[in-house]
Amino acid sequence: MKNLYSRFLPSVCFVTMLVALYAIFIYAPTERTMGDVQRIFYFHISTWWVAGVALFVVFVSSVAYLWKRERRFDATALASTEIAVLFMTVGITTGPIWAKPIWGVYWTWDPRLSSALVCWLMYVAILMLRRYIPEESKRSNLSAVAGILAFVNVPFVFMTIRLFRTQHPQPVIAGPGGDESGLAPAMTHAFLITLVAFTFLYLLLMQKRLAVEATEQQVDKLHKELELA
Amino acid sequence: MSYLFAAYTVTWILLFLYISGISTKQKKLDAEMTTLKKLIEQKK
Numbered sequence: 001m002k003n004l005y006s007r008f009l010p011s012v013c014f015v016t017m018l019v020a021l022y023a024i025f026i027y028a029p030t031e032r033t034m035g036d037v038q039r040i041f042y043f044h045i046s047t048w049w050v051a052g053v054a055l056f057v058v059f060v061s062s063v064a065y066l067w068k069r070e071r072r073f074d075a076t077a078l079a080s081t082e083i084a085v086l087f088m089t090v091g092i093t094t095g096p097i098w099a100k101p102i103w104g105v106y107w108t109w110d111p112r113l114s115s116a117l118v119c120w121l122m123y124v125a126i127l128m129l130r131r132y133i134p135e136e137s138k139r140s141n142l143s144a145v146a147g148i149l150a151f152v153n154v155p156f157v158f159m160t161i162r163l164f165r166t167q168h169p170q171p172v173i174a175g176p177g178g179d180e181s182g183l184a185p186a187m188t189h190a191f192l193i194t195l196v197a198f199t200f201l202y203l204l205l206m207q208k209r210l211a212v213e214a215t216e217q218q219v220d221k222l223h224k225e226l227e228l229a
Numbered sequence: 230m231s232y233l234f235a236a237y238t239v240t241w242i243l244l245f246l247y248i249s250g251i252s253t254k255q256k257k258l259d260a261e262m263t264t265l266k267k268l269i270e271q272k273k
Contacts, residue, residue, distance in 0.1 A: 040236040047240070086247050090240050097236040201244075208251050215258040222265040226272070 009207060013200040020197035023190035031187075040098040042191055046198040048091040048116075054084035054202060055123070055154050062147035065140060071217070074140040077147050079209035081126055083202060088120045103167060111160040112168035119157050122150040 024042045031038035057080040065073035095113070096106035107113065126146045133139035161168055183191070 036230055037232050039233055043237065043240055082247075086243060090243050093239050093243070094236040097232050097239070101232050205247070205251075208248070208255075212251055212255050212258065215255060215262065219258055219262050219265065222262060222269065226265060226269055 006207060009200070009204050013197070013204045016193070016197040016200050020190070020194040023193045028187050028190035029184055034102060037098060037101050040094055042194040044091060044094045044098060045191065046194045047087045047094070049195060050198045050202045051084045051087035051091060052154065052158070053199070054080045054087060055151060058084060058123075058147045059151040059154075062144035065144045066148075071140075074144065075210060075213040075217075076206075077144065078130065079206055079213060081123055081143075081147065082209060083205050085120070085123050085127060086205075087198075087202070088116070088123065092116060092120055108167050110167040111164040112157070112166050115153065115157045115160050119150075119153050122146075122153060126150060 020042070024039055028039070028042070030036055058077050061073045061077035061080065064070075065077060095116075099108075100106050126143055129146060130139055130143050133142060160166060
């Protein structure tokens with residue numbers, strides 16, 4: 001089963017991404033007021049959504065590491081932190097590119113944008129923390145604690161557009177309007193397909209990154225073996 | 230249209246950089262592992 005998953009995941013990821021691109025650029029209609037630039041929405045929201053999932057995985061793996069003290073949980077937390085930072089970087093870059101033609105500015109210090117930037121900085125700091133602590137157990141412990149503490153900010157980022165009056169648009173998916181999301185059905189389909197494509201991309205990147213981590217552990221073992229030989 | 234192009238280009242560049250970073254690291258580690266295995270065999 002695991003082999004089947006590893007074998008087909010890249011193909012599934014590639015096909016769903018192609019379908020997503022077709023849905024975004026051909027299937028979904030052009031938005032009436034914003035025009036074609038609104039198509040940034042599909043990648044922008046999907047990357048933030050998947051970043052949220054990745055950050056939740058960091059949180060769960062960090063708790064699991066502190067509880068069980070098993071290296072595989074630390075490896076999962078590290079891999080997921082890296083991928084979350086990657087997706088947040090995409091989200092934090094595509095947002096201003098979309099904002100410029102709509103708001104007239106690339107950036108404004110509104111609660112959603114500011115809290116998202118703080119969130120990104122927190123996880124970049126965790127990756128830096130991992131680089132600067134040479135001792136393995138200390139590094140894993142501190143990163144796990146930081147991974148748990150940083151996650152506190154994630155629900156806040158999610159809630160900012162519900163709690164404050166922001167320049168950033170109110171939620172169009174799962175918002176207070178319920179089913180009346182304001183999106184045309186074809187747009188909702190394109191969004192859901194993109195979300196699935198990015199979820200597969202996350203799984204694929206996790207698989208590749210965890211494979212690197214496993215090889216690194218093997219190399220460490222061989223170094224120790226060589227010292228003893 | 231140029232903003233749309235910029236957003237999608239940036240996304241693909243960032244993804245490509247990360248994926249190529251992972252592959253390079255994996256290749257380096259594989260090479261190091263092969264060398265270490267050879268050294269251990271020689272010492273035995």
